[in-house]
Amino acid sequence: MSRPKLESIFKLEREPAPLNCIDFNVMTHDVLRWYESKIEGSFSDEVEEKLIKGAWALYVNRGPTMLPRHTYRVIFVADYRYADTGNYWRDKFMSESAVVRQAWVNHAENKGVNVSTIPINYKGNRGPKTDAFFKVYKIGRQYATEYFPFFEAEGYEADDWAGSLYRLSRDSDDDSVVRQRQILLNTLDRDWSQLVDEDHKVYFANSRVPFPKEKIQERLVGNQGVIEHTLHRMKYEITHPSGLAEKKVLHSDEGDNLPAGSPVELFDLCHANTVWDIDKVSNRDKFVEEVNNPNANCRPDHYDQTLRQFLKICLESPVGP
Numbered sequence: 169m170s171r172p173k174l175e176s177i178f179k180l181e182r183e184p185a186p187l188n189c190i191d192f193n194v195m196t197h198d199v200l201r202w203y204e205s206k207i208e209g210s211f212s213d214e215v216e217e218k219l220i221k222g223a224w225a226l227y228v229n230r231g232p233t234m235l236p237r238h239t240y241r242v243i244f245v246a247d248y249r250y251a252d253t254g255n256y257w258r259d260k261f262m263s264e265s266a267v268v269r270q271a272w273v274n275h276a277e278n279k280g281v282n283v284s285t286i287p288i289n290y291k292g293n294r295g296p297k298t299d300a301f302f303k304v305y306k307i308g309r310q311y312a313t314e315y316f317p318f319f320e321a322e323g324y325e326a327d328d329w330a331g332s333l334y335r336l337s338r339d340s341d342d343d344s345v346v347r348q349r350q351i352l353l354n355t356l357d358r359d360w361s362q363l364v365d366e367d368h369k370v371y372f373a374n375s376r377v378p379f380p381k382e383k384i385q386e387r388l389v390g391n392q393g394v395i396e397h398t399l400h401r402m403k404y405e406i407t408h409p410s411g412l413a414e415k416k417v418l419h420s421d422e423g424d425n426l427p428a429g430s431p432v433e434l435f436d437l438c439h440a441n442t443v444w445d446i447d448k449v450s451n452r453d454k455f456v457e458e459v460n461n462p463n464a465n466c467r468p469d470h471y472d473q474t475l476r477q478f479l480k481i482c483l484e485s486p487v488g489p
Contacts, residue, residue, distance in 0.1 A: 174371075175234040175388035184349040184462030185241045188231055189333055191326045191355035191375075192246035192312060193305075198375055199223045200304045202486040208300060220304055222474040223486050224311045229471035230487045232352055232373035234387040237489075239464035240352075243455075244312045245329035248320035257323045257444035258424075258434055259290035271429035275420075293425045315467060317458040321449040327359055328446040331437035333459060334363040335447070337370055345460040352388075359421075361394045362412035362437055410438050 180186055199220065207219055231240050249255055262268045276283035287293050312318050319329050330353055333346075340347045352373040353360045361372045372389040383400060386393050394409040404415040413435040420428040421435065433441055440447045478485055
């Protein structure tokens with residue numbers, strides 16, 4: 169990369185406060201990794217729960233760690249599975265699609281296996297969640313819903329809410345808050361990077377710190393960063409982040425268990441699905457209201473208080489300064 173990293177030159181604005189859109193399940197895994205590596209089994213259950221809650225307060229109120237501390241408007245978006253299937257609308261789409269069935273047949277033939285021997289459900293290649301995950305999830309959800317706007321809708325994923333946020337920024341009037349403010353997509357899910365649009369101040373804030381030998385070290389990602397990452401990882405050229413979904417049709421998405429040749433609707437977050445439309449769910453009006461609130465709502469007092477408590481017991485903070 170011949171240009172400077174975006175995070176080294178990026179200037180955070182104050183009015184309106186930048187929006188920190190947090191992928192709840194991704195942050196759960198961030199806290200979980202810290203808990204399992206530093207805390208689990210070293211304290212009583214009561215102390216562990218307090219430390220987990222403290223970690224949530226630090227992760228949320230620090231803001232994206234590739235940038236200086238700042239005051240943000242925070243919203244959470246979360247996955248919410250159907251009660252009957254334990255999956256999402258994309259799984260229903262896949263089960264009803266002849267195109268997907270043929271894509272799985274082609275995939276199996278390419279791998280030299282029988283299609284009946286491989287998982288073909290959406291996210292069907294993922295293992296079950298652990299007790300530790302649900303412990304961290306429960307405490308984080310209690311904290312997030314008590315202090316911040318939290319959005320979910322049955323059958324939809326956090327990805328769908330992120331797409332709705334992007335469309336609000338793209339399609340709202342020029343004088344609207346959501347159009348004027350900086351939007352940081354706080355996740356490690358690269359599906360969200362198709363929503364990056366510097367003309368609308370939308371950026372991908374990668375929550376994962378790159379490994380030392382990774383070719384791409386940039387974490388705050390604008391248009392060019394998505395273009396470069398797509399070429400590096402997928403070997404496809406795009407001219408704008410919104411072109412990523414069409415390339416995933418050709419490339420597949422192993423993380424979500426989507427074979428190459430799947431319909432673009434399964435990958436596309438830039439446009440609302442014509443059948444499963446997140447923009448029509450009952451709490452969408454509240455979502456619009458919250459992302460158009462210009463004021464910061466993060467809790468630097470929670471961050472500072474928790475950091476002091478961690479230092480008192482000689483416990484290193486799980487997030488950077």
